Amino acid sequence: MRLRVTPFGEPLTGHSAPVAGVALHPGGELIATSDDTGLIRYSTGVEMSGSPYTMTLAFHPDGHLLASGGDDGVVRLWDLSGVPAGELKGHDDLVTAVGFHPDGHLLASAGWDHTVRLWDPVTRMPVGDPLTGHTGRVVELAFHPAGHLLATAAKDGTVRLWDAGTGQPVGDPVPGEGVAFLAGRLVIVGADRLARVGDEVITPEPVSGLAARGAVLAAVNWDDSISLYDLGAAPLARVTGHTGAVQAVALGRSLLVAVDDRGEVRRWRIEGLPDDEPADRVARLRRSLVTLQHTHAVARRVRDDLHRRLEERDDLVRRLSARVDELETRMTSAVVARRLTGHDAPVHGVAFHPRGHLLATADRAVRLWDPVTRDPIGDPLPGGPVVAFHPGGHLLAASCADHTVRLWDPDTRRSFGEPLIGHIGPVTSVAFHPSGDVIATAGADGTVREWDTVMGRQLSQQPGDSVVFAGDDLVVGASAACGHLVATALPGGAVRLENRRTGASRELTGHTAGVRAVAFDAAGELLATGGDDRTVRIWDTASGAELACRTGHTSAVNGAAFHPDGHLLATTSDDCTTRLWPTRLGGHAGPAEWAGA
Numbered sequence: 001m002r003l004r005v006t007p008f009g010e011p012l013t014g015h016s017a018p019v020a021g022v023a024l025h026p027g028g029e030l031i032a033t034s035d036d037t038g039l040i041r042y043s044t045g046v047e048m049s050g051s052p053y054t055m056t057l058a059f060h061p062d063g064h065l066l067a068s069g070g071d072d073g074v075v076r077l078w079d080l081s082g083v084p085a086g087e088l089k090g091h092d093d094l095v096t097a098v099g100f101h102p103d104g105h106l107l108a109s110a111g112w113d114h115t116v117r118l119w120d121p122v123t124r125m126p127v128g129d130p131l132t133g134h135t136g137r138v139v140e141l142a143f144h145p146a147g148h149l150l151a152t153a154a155k156d157g158t159v160r161l162w163d164a165g166t167g168q169p170v171g172d173p174v175p176g177e178g179v180a181f182l183a184g185r186l187v188i189v190g191a192d193r194l195a196r197v198g199d200e201v202i203t204p205e206p207v208s209g210l211a212a213r214g215a216v217l218a219a220v221n222w223d224d225s226i227s228l229y230d231l232g233a234a235p236l237a238r239v240t241g242h243t244g245a246v247q248a249v250a251l252g253r254s255l256l257v258a259v260d261d262r263g264e265v266r267r268w269r270i271e272g273l274p275d276d277e278p279a280d281r282v283a284r285l286r287r288s289l290v291t292l293q294h295t296h297a298v299a300r301r302v303r304d305d306l307h308r309r310l311e312e313r314d315d316l317v318r319r320l321s322a323r324v325d326e327l328e329t330r331m332t333s334a335v336v337a338r339r340l341t342g343h344d345a346p347v348h349g350v351a352f353h354p355r356g357h358l359l360a361t362a363d364r365a366v367r368l369w370d371p372v373t374r375d376p377i378g379d380p381l382p383g384g385p386v387v388a389f390h391p392g393g394h395l396l397a398a399s400c401a402d403h404t405v406r407l408w409d410p411d412t413r414r415s416f417g418e419p420l421i422g423h424i425g426p427v428t429s430v431a432f433h434p435s436g437d438v439i440a441t442a443g444a445d446g447t448v449r450e451w452d453t454v455m456g457r458q459l460s461q462q463p464g465d466s467v468v469f470a471g472d473d474l475v476v477g478a479s480a481a482c483g484h485l486v487a488t489a490l491p492g493g494a495v496r497l498e499n500r501r502t503g504a505s506r507e508l509t510g511h512t513a514g515v516r517a518v519a520f521d522a523a524g525e526l527l528a529t530g531g532d533d534r535t536v537r538i539w540d541t542a543s544g545a546e547l548a549c550r551t552g553h554t555s556a557v558n559g560a561a562f563h564p565d566g567h568l569l570a571t572t573s574d575d576c577t578t579r580l581w582p583t584r585l586g587g588h589a590g591p592a593e594w595a596g597a
Contacts, residue, residue, distance in 0.1 A: 003272040005237040012265035014041050019259035020055035024252040027063045033265050046082040056097050061104040069095025075109045086124040090117050096139050102147040110138035128167045142180050153179040159188050183215040202233050213251040220246045239268050340578040347572035348385035350559040354393040361578045362387045366398045388430040399427035417456045429466045442467040448476050482520035489515040506544050519560040528569050530557025536571050
């Protein structure tokens with residue numbers, strides 16, 4: 001083989017520090033170089049900032065990626081425009097060598113942590129476990145041109161071969177300090193720094209670095225000249241020109257590039273290399289085929305992983321839903337949810353403040369509570385056992401033992417205006433008009449009276465023993481109302497639910513004794529009832545279905561009230577307690593619009 005090697009152009013500039021890494025693009029004359037500051041530079045002028053002391057570079061066989069390694073142990077990937085394309089993290093120390101498999105589906109890296117790692121350049125994920133066995137810093141690696149073997153050399157004075165497919169060692173380690181493949185044969189640099197193939201010496205003088213392409217080997221001599229050899233061991237060419245110590249060399253189809261510790265990048269044109277274009281075409285086709293197969297395999301793995309994750313998500317949703325149902329069942333069917341104690345007589349009246357921060361209960365006195373902490377607030381107020389909050393929340397109405405109704409400011413705990421005097425028997429129900437301007441009262445004397453809330457004067461009187469407001473309408477004889485819905489307790493334990501908008505009605509049955517307590521939630525979707533059978537039942541007003549039956553009170557249930565946001569139900573009882581029950585029972589049918597029973 002006769003070669004002609006001539007300098008090509010002026011040295012490339014741009015580096016101001018020793019250049020340690022060099023790589024030639026497989027498709028032409030694009031050169032990548034790196035220096036001790038971490039600067040990576042393409043010969044087109046594109047610059048990137050890599051690891052500190054970036055000392056090794058390698059192009060992907062199809063040329064779309066550049067891999068770099070350096071002091072921080074990270075292998076970085078770059079595209080041809082200099083944009084970062086990924087970081088491969090796993091090494092614990094400086095990365096000294098990187099190289100792509102001939103078909104591009106693997107990237108190998110080696111470093112001072114004594115390991116060799118394989119990566120998938122598509123997914124950027126490790127392939128298998130690290131290759132271990134070297135006991136010193138791994139400094140060089142090379143793939144066999146056929147791709148089935150990976151050779152590594154380390155400062156422990158050994159060269160090891162690995163199966164590139166399985167990552168398993170091939171044979172025993174052999175002495176050596178450097179490695180390359182020349183025409184498919186393993187070249188080892190011995191302790192004497194001579195390069196050998198088997199027992200045959202290829203370089204007659206010591207070398208500090210190697211680069212191989214096909215059947216040609218480029219060797220850096222100790223005098224910083226570069227010699228080219230083939231398997232015949234005869235020098236094919238020798239070039240000089242560097243004024244500094246040559247750090248690395250790269251050999252292309254028609255170009256030789258070397259870099260030194262003064263930041264110089266020099267090029268030589270090579271003529272006379274064997275024409276391996278047909279072989280290159282076959283190799284490129286093979287690489288493309290393998291890449292397509294690999295990409296297909298990766299896509300299948302990603303698809304399978306996605307399906308697995310979706311199944312895991314669905315299973316998690318099912319398990320969480322089951323757990324939520326279990327917890328909700330436990331919560332809603334608990335014997336005692338939250339218990340307020342302190343009354344010394346049967347508790348009848350119960351009402352939530354419109355903002356929900358206060359709960360009023362009444363026996364022979366009115367007590368205020370914090371429904372979150374369950375702590376009493378202040379001293380009891382005179383009055384009871386009937387209570388109701390003004391829609392604006394600034395007044396609390398309470399019946400009194402002298403058959404009057406008094407208004408209190410719940411914040412200052414001072415009475416407001418004069419008592420409402422007129423009933424000649426105990427007051428049995430109190431209700432504010434939605435506007436708050438009128439308050440209606442009913443008593444055991446069989447009368448229902450309306451009063452001016454501000455002035456305290458009586459506006460009207462009619463027969464009845466209970467009273468509620470359904471919207472703006474005063475409804476006598478009913479137990480509770482919400483908008484167009486009215487509920488009335490019937491003898492024997494049934495409750496009649498009327499839709500005043502449609503005129504329809506239905507009976508809710510389930511209680512085994514008389515019903516004393518009836519209350520709607522703010523939206524009119526739920527109805528709570530309680531009575532002499534000591535149970536509390538919650539109904540769906542749209543369907544009439546019983547949603548829950550709560551037990552826990554040990555005596556008759558006298559009163560019920562929903563928190564304004566509907567998440568709590570308060571009930572009072574002859575057992576001298578108030579209980580708070582959770583009401584999150586799942587979906588409801590919405591506001592009641594049923595047309596008939």
